[in-house]
Amino acid sequence: MSKTAEQSKPGQRLYLITPPVIEPKAFAEDLKAALGGGDVACLQLRLKDGEQTASDNAFRRAAEALLPVCHAHDVALLINDRPDLAIKLGADGVHVGQEDASYEEARRILGPDRIVGVTCHNSRHLAMEAAEAGADYVAFGAFFPTDTKQPKTRAEPEILAWWSELMEVPCVAIGGITVENCPPLIEAGADFLAVLAGVWRHPEGPAAAVAAFNRAIAKHGRR
Numbered sequence: 001m002s003k004t005a006e007q008s009k010p011g012q013r014l015y016l017i018t019p020p021v022i023e024p025k026a027f028a029e030d031l032k033a034a035l036g037g038g039d040v041a042c043l044q045l046r047l048k049d050g051e052q053t054a055s056d057n058a059f060r061r062a063a064e065a066l067l068p069v070c071h072a073h074d075v076a077l078l079i080n081d082r083p084d085l086a087i088k089l090g091a092d093g094v095h096v097g098q099e100d101a102s103y104e105e106a107r108r109i110l111g112p113d114r115i116v117g118v119t120c121h122n123s124r125h126l127a128m129e130a131a132e133a134g135a136d137y138v139a140f141g142a143f144f145p146t147d148t149k150q151p152k153t154r155a156e157p158e159i160l161a162w163w164s165e166l167m168e169v170p171c172v173a174i175g176g177i178t179v180e181n182c183p184p185l186i187e188a189g190a191d192f193l194a195v196l197a198g199v200w201r202h203p204e205g206p207a208a209a210v211a212a213f214n215r216a217i218a219k220h221g222r223r
Helices: 003-008 024-035 056-072 083-089 103-110 124-133 157-166 183-188 206-220
Strands: 013-017 042-045 076-080 093-096 115-119 137-141 171-174 192-195
Touching (some): 013 206, 024 056, 056 083, 076 083, 076 115, 083 093, 083 103, 093 103, 103 124, 124 137, 124 157, 137 157, 137 192, 157 171, 183 206, 192 206
Parallel strands (some): 013 192, 042 076, 076 093, 093 115, 137 171
């Protein structure tokens, strides 16, 4: 990608992921607090009980509580794994892994206007395939150890730098990201930092975490 195209990329932003188990009304208040802390691009609703995806009813209850909060703050709500639920619940898109619905199936269900993002682990090949197919973003990781799930792969910041220089499709960095360890990912060119525990378990609360991540992006990000 040319320098002009690189400079035309939008600013780097925060991408939140829900804890695997939430009480929707209580978490909606946590989300309001987080979004009051600064800029957030989207929230991925990822509900899991161990390796088992939560029931359709759990997603419905969560989406009913969280969609109004997201849209009041101009934040996109994405459903993890389930394009069928994303369209049914009125979400803004879906995030699919390599073992979930395919990109093609998700796009067929959601149509051309909703977001479809794809997990690509640490694979340049998978990322190129997803981008060529039309994915709205590709996600690389895990960059750091995480208690949230057992990562299948480890990725290095170099893959973000390679991608951001070559491609205009945005890339998401995921996996154990905190305020303290995020600068190398921002400097490498991650368009989005996908964060779970680094916000919801921050010792000073989610609003302080979001504010701190935004300060890190302003300090280390694209000028």
